[in-house]
Amino acid sequence: MTASDTVDIQIPEESLQPIEPGLRGWAWVRRHLVSTWYNAVLTLFMAGVFAVALWWVVRFLFVTDFEILRVNLALMMVGGFPRDQLWRPSAALIITALLIGVIAGMATASALERARQSEVEFTAAGPLTLVRRFWPLLVFIVAVLLLTQTLTPWLIAGASLVSGVGGYSIGRVLPSAVRRFGLVLVVVLLVAIYAVLSGGGIGWDQWGGLQLNVFLTVAGIALAFPLGLLLALGRRSTLPALRVASVAYIEFIRGVPLITLLLMGIFVIGFFLPSGLRPGNVTRVLIAITLFESAYIAEVVRGGLQSVAKGQVEAAQAVGLSPWKNMRLIVLPQALRNTIPAMVGQFISLFKDTTLVIIVGMIDILGASQAANAQAPFLAQGLHLVTLPFVGFAFWVGSYTMSREARRLERKLGVGER
Amino acid sequence: MTERAQVFSDATQSTGEAIILLESVDKYFGDFQALANINMRVGLQEVVVVIGPSGSGKSTLIRCINRLEKHDRGRIVVDGVELSDDIRNIQVVRRETGMVFQQFNLFPHLTVLDNVTLAPRHVRQLPKREAEELGMKMLERVKIPEQAQKYPGQLSGGQQQRVAIARALAMQPKVMLFDEPTSALDPEMIKEVLDVMVELAQGGMTMIVVTHEMGFARAVANRVVFMSDGQIVEVGTPEHFFTDPQEDRTKLFLSQIL
Numbered sequence: 001m002t003a004s005d006t007v008d009i010q011i012p013e014e015s016l017q018p019i020e021p022g023l024r025g026w027a028w029v030r031r032h033l034v035s036t037w038y039n040a041v042l043t044l045f046m047a048g049v050f051a052v053a054l055w056w057v058v059r060f061l062f063v064t065d066f067e068i069l070r071v072n073l074a075l076m077m078v079g080g081f082p083r084d085q086l087w088r089p090s091a092a093l094i095i096t097a098l099l100i101g102v103i104a105g106m107a108t109a110s111a112l113e114r115a116r117q118s119e120v121e122f123t124a125a126g127p128l129t130l131v132r133r134f135w136p137l138l139v140f141i142v143a144v145l146l147l148t149q150t151l152t153p154w155l156i157a158g159a160s161l162v163s164g165v166g167g168y169s170i171g172r173v174l175p176s177a178v179r180r181f182g183l184v185l186v187v188v189l190l191v192a193i194y195a196v197l198s199g200g201g202i203g204w205d206q207w208g209g210l211q212l213n214v215f216l217t218v219a220g221i222a223l224a225f226p227l228g229l230l231l232a233l234g235r236r237s238t239l240p241a242l243r244v245a246s247v248a249y250i251e252f253i254r255g256v257p258l259i260t261l262l263l264m265g266i267f268v269i270g271f272f273l274p275s276g277l278r279p280g281n282v283t284r285v286l287i288a289i290t291l292f293e294s295a296y297i298a299e300v301v302r303g304g305l306q307s308v309a310k311g312q313v314e315a316a317q318a319v320g321l322s323p324w325k326n327m328r329l330i331v332l333p334q335a336l337r338n339t340i341p342a343m344v345g346q347f348i349s350l351f352k353d354t355t356l357v358i359i360v361g362m363i364d365i366l367g368a369s370q371a372a373n374a375q376a377p378f379l380a381q382g383l384h385l386v387t388l389p390f391v392g393f394a395f396w397v398g399s400y401t402m403s404r405e406a407r408r409l410e411r412k413l414g415v416g417e418r
Numbered sequence: 419m420t421e422r423a424q425v426f427s428d429a430t431q432s433t434g435e436a437i438i439l440l441e442s443v444d445k446y447f448g449d450f451q452a453l454a455n456i457n458m459r460v461g462l463q464e465v466v467v468v469i470g471p472s473g474s475g476k477s478t479l480i481r482c483i484n485r486l487e488k489h490d491r492g493r494i495v496v497d498g499v500e501l502s503d504d505i506r507n508i509q510v511v512r513r514e515t516g517m518v519f520q521q522f523n524l525f526p527h528l529t530v531l532d533n534v535t536l537a538p539r540h541v542r543q544l545p546k547r548e549a550e551e552l553g554m555k556m557l558e559r560v561k562i563p564e565q566a567q568k569y570p571g572q573l574s575g576g577q578q579q580r581v582a583i584a585r586a587l588a589m590q591p592k593v594m595l596f597d598e599p600t601s602a603l604d605p606e607m608i609k610e611v612l613d614v615m616v617e618l619a620q621g622g623m624t625m626i627v628v629t630h631e632m633g634f635a636r637a638v639a640n641r642v643v644f645m646s647d648g649q650i651v652e653v654g655t656p657e658h659f660f661t662d663p664q665e666d667r668t669k670l671f672l673s674q675i676l
Contacts, residue, residue: 118529118567314486315523315582319537319589320512329540333527413527414571 072372079208079363097164105171204282208363228297253295304335344406443492467635470645516586520598524570531566556584576607596627
């Protein structure tokens with residue numbers, strides 16, 4: 001090849017050149033919104049769509065009569081919980097805020113300590129950061145408070161805030177020797193929440209509304225996750241009996257709709273147990289949800305286990321780690337980190353699937369919305385148009401918060417960067 | 419002493435007792451024979467360099483020594499313990515042999531120091547503080563104590579491989595196995611890893627090194643083993659091996675790489 005044969009590298013036309021960074025003002029608009037006539041048309045069209053959407057939302061918020069929500073707010077939040085016992089969920093809320101505060105405080109304290117040891121800069125998140133992080137949740141809380149007719153909910157919200165901040169301060173100042181037993185404190189508070197909620201002869205079966213959705217989600221995750229982990233390990237076991245049992249379980253459960261399992265939970269579990277041991281309906285539903293979720297979680301975990309490079313296992317074997325420690329210290333931490341996106345997707349699905357309990361006659365938040373529309377003053381007035389967006393908003397807040405927090409956790413654990 | 423071992427002992431410079439012994443070892447991957455009738459004796463404090471074309475069974479050979487691969491026939495004895503299906507024997511051997519991989523295989527979710535202290539803490543059951551003292555000593559030995567709190571992903575390839583060496587050394591093994599330790603490194607980083615390995619060899623560590631670094635072989639090897647098609651073709655001292663190879667396959671290989 002001679003010099004004259006070399007290809008002449010032409011300067012690409014303007015639209016193919018790299019976009020210079022820091023384009024501002026009119027230059028930015030010209031480049032990004034109206035660079036060609038069809039882009040300009042598209043921009044105008046989308047601007048129109050956004051304007052109409054915004055108009056609808058504003059009109060909905062300011063023109064709609066929210067009476068149905070105001071009257072039924074308690075029904076939406078706690079379902080059929082005895083009305084003279086409403087202090088119980090309120091107290092539970094305040095303790096929950098304390099619990100979250102303590103955990104956050106302890107986490108911050110230990111992060112600060114680790115940062116000091118390894119001489120890395122670390123500043124604890126201030127209130128403004130928290131507002132930015134959890135704004136959907138805040139909007140929801142404000143919306144609910146604006147719908148209240150008495151002062152009590154405002155007082156409860158205030159008390160929760162105080163208790164949360166108090167818990168945080170406690171968590172921050174606990175010495176690290178005590179922090180090691182933080183799990184005990186967490187368990188004590190969880191038991192306290194349960195005791196307050198179910199004291200006075202109120203069983204799970206009287207729980208309802210959003211509280212029921214949240215409870216089924218949290219308890220479902222807490223129970224299904226360990227079970228799913230065991231199933232995933234069972235599926236990869238070298239013992240044929242364990243492997244076959246795990247595969248059979250996973251494939252059977254995944255082949256059955258959740259509604260079928262819920263109905264079986266309600267109508268079939270009772271048959272197998274003596275009448276004294278028959279659990280209440282919420283327990284039965286929780287069992288069905290746990291069995292269902294664990295199969296899916298098992299598959300998510302299996303994907304994570306397969307993503308861990310073979311060299312990792314070999315390196316751990318080569319230094320003499322036993323198979324169990326190899327799994328616990330090397331494989332699982334990496335596998336679970338890799339499953340965060342899929343796992344959170346599963347959790348979000350579960351959160352929304354908890355509305356299926358209306359099939360078996362429970363009044364969760366969606367059931368409450370249906371019930372409200374069946375009340376005499378609101379019957380047949382098309383007020384689903386008011387209640388369903390509210391229900392949807394509640395689920396969106398929960399799902400979006402989970403999704404955001406998961407992405408934060410991913411970044412923190414450095415998923416995708418080796 | 420078997421007939422083959424006799425042959426090898428001629429080329430062995432060190433006169434110490436044998437610490438690794440392989441007798442008539444065969445290894446198959448399906449129908450493919452990866453190792454064919456391997457006999458080898460490695461003395462205490464000896465440095466053996468294994469060379470050969472790719473696919474010749476070099477890596478398989480050293481991976482059999484700590485049972486990352488299971489041999490199909492023959493005997494492998496490491497420091498008086500024969501490798502069998504007995505998991506306890508395997509654990510004993512693995513505790514006495516350190517291994518360094520081509521791809522480093524550091525644990526990405528642990529800091530450098532945690533990588534190094536993991537085995538002392540969880541296999542030797544050392545308390546955390548003692549393990550960390552030991553770990554820092556090992557990191558000083560490979561000359562990167564200042565990286566202790568970083569994660570492997572933040573280090574260069576050469577630094578990572580030195581951490582991998584420190585991790586293996588932290589178990590205070592009697593034998594170190596190196597599986598192409600510099601093959602995945604950028605050229606400018608090879609030297610820093612080889613320097614550490616040379617120091618180790620001079621310090622009296624028993625080493626089996628699979629490598630293409632002929633300079634390293636010349637400098638520190640007591641013996642060079644040439645493998646091809648799963649067999650040991652020729653064994654000799656570096657001088658003999660590089661200046662006066664006997665076998666045609668050895669001559670061909672050396673002519674291709676030198």
